[in-house]
Amino acid sequence: MKLVGFFLLLAGWAIVLAALGVIGSGVPLTAFVLSGTGVEILGLALVIRSHLVRRHEDGA
């Protein structure tokens, strides 16, 4: 789960970079940048969740 989370963090950043490189300006740029950031937040949530699960498995 942690690896998937970090993959989503990087993928979200890649979406932001790709939006800048390919779209360049306007409403679609805004939409893609916000989407990329959303993917990052999802990734961060997964990384957090993976640490919570590990803590419960460790018993504290």
Added chain:
Amino acid sequence: MPAPALPETTSILCVFLILLVPLAVAGLALINTGLGRSHGAAHMMLASLCVFAVAGGVYFLCGFAWQGYIGMPAHSVAVSGKPWNWIGAQPFLLLHLELNGSASSLAVMLQIFSVALAALIPLGAGIDRWRLAAICSSTALLAGWTYPVFAHWVWGGGWLAQLGVNYGLGHGFVDAGGASSIQVLGGLTALAIAWILGPRRGKYSTEGMPNAIPGHNAVLVMLGCLLVLMGWLGLNSAGAILFTGSQPGQTVLIAINTTLAAASAGMAAALITRLQFGRPDVSLTANGWVSGLVASSAACAFIAPVEAVLIGIVGGALTTLSVEWFELRLGVDDPGGAISVHAVSGLWGLLAVGLFADLPTRVLNVAGAPAERGNAGQWLAQVVGIATLLGFVFPLTYGLNLALNLVCPHRVVAEGERQGLDLYELGAGAYPEFVTHTEEFTQR
């Protein structure tokens, strides 16, 4: 393109302001020490000194070579016909750099202190269980790679600063005082360290409920808060002049905004803890104070005092609530509150630039004198910067520290944690003439 020249009076003012910045380092060291246990106080102060030394040395060795400064040689790639400046191309060891009061030399002077400040932040998350050797190694990675690369993008005329010129996003990513490259970068590294280290022994019960392990010296913490304010006045003012082209006269506005943000954040934290617990909490109020400084850093030169108060109040509230969230809900043991104070509040400060800042028509954060630009799209440039911190800097710093953990374990062994890092790693305590209380917090 040559680096922008500064008038002599501006250079002198900058030198004075930069000389205040080590006070922020000293203040943060005192805060971290006061929030830790008494049997790790000498270790924390020594670790802070080592961090300062290693960060400065590594930055001198190779950090500035990667970071560079606005208008200095850098490597670029063309993306859809637009140049993306991605890393500096300076020689190592500051060779061929004239240290004569020019803007680039003042930037080096400021950066040697700034990188130490950034590297000191994770110490707050690793209190009482982070080995000295691992601290020094982690600092070298931060000062030699993570910090210079990101700081180049923001302060060296890199692609984040170019977002305005290349894509019409306001003035590009703007961060006058280092909310991103110093605070959030340090705060995210603190999160990575806290996760890798795990909580202190006895912090959580077998049911997962956190136990309170109070800091040993509130006086050190409060003295640290006052010193940190002095350092931040220099950091925000010198950063605004060197990295956004602010005029020396704006130092008055920056000082007022910085102080108001700290004061309002501290009061917000005191009020919230008063409502929560029936009396103000010392450590959370101190955290709130510093979080106000952090939140003010990015926008300090471009907001009105009333907006600084608002930014401070939100920063203080966010920090107070997120400290509890990290400890209770996420099980992250961060004794110094470094993640909430520096990462959470820093991210809010960066967003606040897009929401409140009234930027001048020219912000000198890229090479040459850019054409006059408006504020349209500024918030999106700030979001791109935040996305870069979360999507690039955090995985990078987590990965580097995880790899380091394989060759140089971060966490001290259980016996060392029971004895205290002072005795275990240094052989003597900070307070040898005092008999300290028994180990009621640590599981045997």
